[in-house]
Amino acid sequence: MATTKIKPLGDRVLVEPLAAEERTASGIIIPDTAKEKPQRGTVIAVGAGTKDVTMEVKPGDVVLYGKYSGTEVTVDEVDYLIMKQGDILAVI
Amino acid sequence: MATTKIKPLGDRVLVEPLAAEERTASGIIIPDTAKEKPQRGTVIAVGAGTKDVTMEVKPGDVVLYGKYSGTEVTVDEVDYLIMKQGDILAVI
Amino acid sequence: MATTKIKPLGDRVLVEPLAAEERTASGIIIPDTAKEKPQRGTVIAVGAGTKDVTMEVKPGDVVLYGKYSGTEVTVDEVDYLIMKQGDILAVI
Amino acid sequence: MATTKIKPLGDRVLVEPLAAEERTASGIIIPDTAKEKPQRGTVIAVGAGTKDVTMEVKPGDVVLYGKYSGTEVTVDEVDYLIMKQGDILAVI
Amino acid sequence: MATTKIKPLGDRVLVEPLAAEERTASGIIIPDTAKEKPQRGTVIAVGAGTKDVTMEVKPGDVVLYGKYSGTEVTVDEVDYLIMKQGDILAVI
Amino acid sequence: MATTKIKPLGDRVLVEPLAAEERTASGIIIPDTAKEKPQRGTVIAVGAGTKDVTMEVKPGDVVLYGKYSGTEVTVDEVDYLIMKQGDILAVI
Amino acid sequence: MATTKIKPLGDRVLVEPLAAEERTASGIIIPDTAKEKPQRGTVIAVGAGTKDVTMEVKPGDVVLYGKYSGTEVTVDEVDYLIMKQGDILAVI
Numbered sequence: 001m002a003t004t005k006i007k008p009l010g011d012r013v014l015v016e017p018l019a020a021e022e023r024t025a026s027g028i029i030i031p032d033t034a035k036e037k038p039q040r041g042t043v044i045a046v047g048a049g050t051k052d053v054t055m056e057v058k059p060g061d062v063v064l065y066g067k068y069s070g071t072e073v074t075v076d077e078v079d080y081l082i083m084k085q086g087d088i089l090a091v092i
Numbered sequence: 093m094a095t096t097k098i099k100p101l102g103d104r105v106l107v108e109p110l111a112a113e114e115r116t117a118s119g120i121i122i123p124d125t126a127k128e129k130p131q132r133g134t135v136i137a138v139g140a141g142t143k144d145v146t147m148e149v150k151p152g153d154v155v156l157y158g159k160y161s162g163t164e165v166t167v168d169e170v171d172y173l174i175m176k177q178g179d180i181l182a183v184i
Numbered sequence: 185m186a187t188t189k190i191k192p193l194g195d196r197v198l199v200e201p202l203a204a205e206e207r208t209a210s211g212i213i214i215p216d217t218a219k220e221k222p223q224r225g226t227v228i229a230v231g232a233g234t235k236d237v238t239m240e241v242k243p244g245d246v247v248l249y250g251k252y253s254g255t256e257v258t259v260d261e262v263d264y265l266i267m268k269q270g271d272i273l274a275v276i
Numbered sequence: 277m278a279t280t281k282i283k284p285l286g287d288r289v290l291v292e293p294l295a296a297e298e299r300t301a302s303g304i305i306i307p308d309t310a311k312e313k314p315q316r317g318t319v320i321a322v323g324a325g326t327k328d329v330t331m332e333v334k335p336g337d338v339v340l341y342g343k344y345s346g347t348e349v350t351v352d353e354v355d356y357l358i359m360k361q362g363d364i365l366a367v368i
Numbered sequence: 369m370a371t372t373k374i375k376p377l378g379d380r381v382l383v384e385p386l387a388a389e390e391r392t393a394s395g396i397i398i399p400d401t402a403k404e405k406p407q408r409g410t411v412i413a414v415g416a417g418t419k420d421v422t423m424e425v426k427p428g429d430v431v432l433y434g435k436y437s438g439t440e441v442t443v444d445e446v447d448y449l450i451m452k453q454g455d456i457l458a459v460i
Numbered sequence: 461m462a463t464t465k466i467k468p469l470g471d472r473v474l475v476e477p478l479a480a481e482e483r484t485a486s487g488i489i490i491p492d493t494a495k496e497k498p499q500r501g502t503v504i505a506v507g508a509g510t511k512d513v514t515m516e517v518k519p520g521d522v523v524l525y526g527k528y529s530g531t532e533v534t535v536d537e538v539d540y541l542i543m544k545q546g547d548i549l550a551v552i
Numbered sequence: 553m554a555t556t557k558i559k560p561l562g563d564r565v566l567v568e569p570l571a572a573e574e575r576t577a578s579g580i581i582i583p584d585t586a587k588e589k590p591q592r593g594t595v596i597a598v599g600a601g602t603k604d605v606t607m608e609v610k611p612g613d614v615v616l617y618g619k620y621s622g623t624e625v626t627v628d629e630v631d632y633l634i635m636k637q638g639d640i641l642a643v644i
Contacts, residue, residue, distance in 0.1 A: 007643045082641045089174045091099045181266045183191045273358045275283045365450045367375045457542045459467045549634045551559045
C-alpha cells in the first residue's frame with residue numbers, strides 16, 4: 001500500500017483505486033456495465049473529520065464507493081481519489 | 093441468510109433482496125406493475141448510524157423498501173443492495 | 185381494524201385507507217374532483233419517531249392526509265399506505 | 277364559531293375562512309384583484325406545535341393568511357382550511 | 369403614525385410604506401428606476417420573534433427594505449406591508 | 461469616512477464603495493474586465509450579528525467583496541451598499 | 553512566500569497559486585486536460601473560522617484545491633485566490 005504525505009482535509013479520505021476485476025472468481029468475464037457498480041479501493045489517508053462527521057474508515061481498509069465519487073489527484077505520479085467519507089458505501 | 097464481511101458505513105444497511113412474489117398467497121398472478129410496489133429483502137449487515145440517525149433495523153429483519161432504493165453491490169458473487177436506513181419503510 | 189406485524193420505521197405511519205365517501209351525509213353525490221380533497225384512513229401501526237419527530241398519532245386514530253401521500257403496500261393481500269407523520273393533516 | 281372534533285397535527289391550524297368582503301366599510305366595491313390580498317378566517321383548532329414551532333394562535337383568533345395557503349377540508353359539510361402556522365401573517 | 373390591532377406573527381413586521389421621494393433634498397427629480405432602490409416605511413407592529421430570530425426593530429422605527437418585500441394588507445382602509453424582519457436592510 | 465445614522469440589521473454591513481482603481485501602482489491601466497474582480501469599500505456601520513453570525517468587521521475597515529454583492533442604498537445623497545458579512549471576502 | 557496584510561474573513565483562506573507543473577518528475581509533459589486536475593497553491597493567510605468550521609490549514613501549507621475554487625484577487629500586483637476552507641481537498 002502506498003504511503004504518502006497527503007493529509008486529506010475535514011471528512012475527506014484519500015483512496016488508491018483497485019483495478020476493476022475483469023473476471024469473477026469463477027472465471028466469468030465481468031461486462032463493462034457491471035463496472036458501473038461500486039468501485040473498490042484502499043484507504044491511504046484519512047482527514048480529522050468535522051463537527052458533524054466522525055471518521056469510521058482507517059488507512060488499510062478496502063472500501064466500496066460509488067462509481068463517480070471523488071476527485072482524481074496525482075501526486076508523485078501515483079493516481080488517487082480524494083472523496084468524502086459520505087461517498088463510501090462500506091468496508092469489505 | 094448470507095453472512096458477510098461487508099460492513100456498511102454510517103446509516104447504511106446491507107440488504108439481500110428477496111425475489112418479488114409471482115403469485116399472491118391465494119394464487120393470483122401479480123402483474124409487473126405491482127412489482128413497482130415496495131420490494132422486500134433481508135437485512136444482512138447494519139452500519140453504526142450517524143450523529144442524526146440511530147439504527148432501528150438489525151441483521152435478520154425482513155424489510156420493505158422503495159423500488160429504486162440503494163446501490164447494487166456484488167461481493168463473492170452474491171448480489172446485495174446497500175441503502176440508507178431512511179429508504180426502509182417498515183420491518184415485516 | 186386490521187392488525188398487522190408490519191412495524192413502520194422512524195416517523196412513518198401505516199394507514200388503511202377508508203373508501204372515499206360517494207355521498208354527503210345529506211345524500212349529495214360527491215363529485216370526483218372533491219375526491220381530490222384530503223383522504224381518510226385508519227392508523228394501523230406507528231413508528232418510534234426520530235430525533236426530530238415525536239409521534240402524535242396512535243393505532244385506531246382516523247386521520248386526514250393529502251391525496252398523494254405515502255407509498256402503497258400490500259401485505260397478506262391487504263392494501264395499506266405507509267406515509268410520514270408529516271403528511272397527516274389532522275386526526276378526526 | 278363552529279366547534280369540531282378535528283385535531284390538527286404538529287404546527288397546523290384549522291381555519292374557517294371568512295367570506296371576502298365585497299365592499300369597504302365606506303361602501304367602495306372591492307375589485308376581484310383585491311381579493312388576491314391576504315384572506316381572513318377564524319381559528320377553530322390548533323395543533324400542539326413541533327420541536328421548532330411554538331403555537332401563537334388560539335381558537336377564536338381572526339387571522340390573515342396568504343391567498344393560496346392551506347388545504348381545503350370538508351368535515352360534516354363544513355368547509356375548512358388546514359394550514360401551517362407559518363402561513364398565517366397576523367392576528368387582527 | 370397609525371396604531372392598529374394587527375399583531376404580526378413570528379418574525380414578521382407590519383410596515384406602513386412611506387411615499388417614495390420624488391425629489392432629492394437638493395431638488396433633483398428621482399427617476400423611476402431609482403425607485404427600484406430599497407423602499408422606506410415606518411414600523412407599526414412587530415411579532416414576538418421565533419426560536420431562531422430575535423426581533424431588533426420596534427414600532428416607530430423608519431426602515432429600509434427591498435423593493436419587493438412583504439405582502440400587501442389593507443385593514444380599516446389603510447395599506448400596510450407585512451414582511452419578515454429578514455427583509456429589512458437597516459433602520460435609518 | 462462618512463458617518464451615518466443608518467443601522468444595518470442582523471449580519472448586514474453598510475459599505476461605502478471605493479472607486480475602482482484605473483491604474484495599478486506602477487501605472488498599468490486596469491482593463492474593465494479586471495474590474496470584475498472583487499470590489500473595495502470602507503465599512504461605515506455594522507449590524508449586531510445574528511444567532512449564527514458573529515460580526516468580524518468594524519467601521520473603518522477597508523474590505524474586499526464580490527462584484528455583485530449587496531443592495532444599493534442612497535441616503536442623504538450618498539451612495540452605499542448594504543451587504544451581508546458573508547459577502548465580504550477579506551479585510552485589507 | 554508573500555506576506556500580506558489581507559485578512560480573510562470567516563472560514564476563508566488566502567492562497568497564492570503555484571504554477572501548474574508542465575512536466576512530471578520523470579519528464580513526461582502534462583497535457584492540458586491534466587491541468588483540469590486539482591490545483592496547488594501556498595496558504596498565505598487564514599480566517600478565524602466560523603461557528604461551524606474550525607480552521608485546519610495554516611500559512612505556509614501547500615494545498616490541493618478544486619480547479620474552479622475561489623475568487624481571484626489582486627493586491628499590490630500579486631494575484632491570489634480567496635477560497636473557503638471547504639474547497640481545499642488536502643495538504644501535501
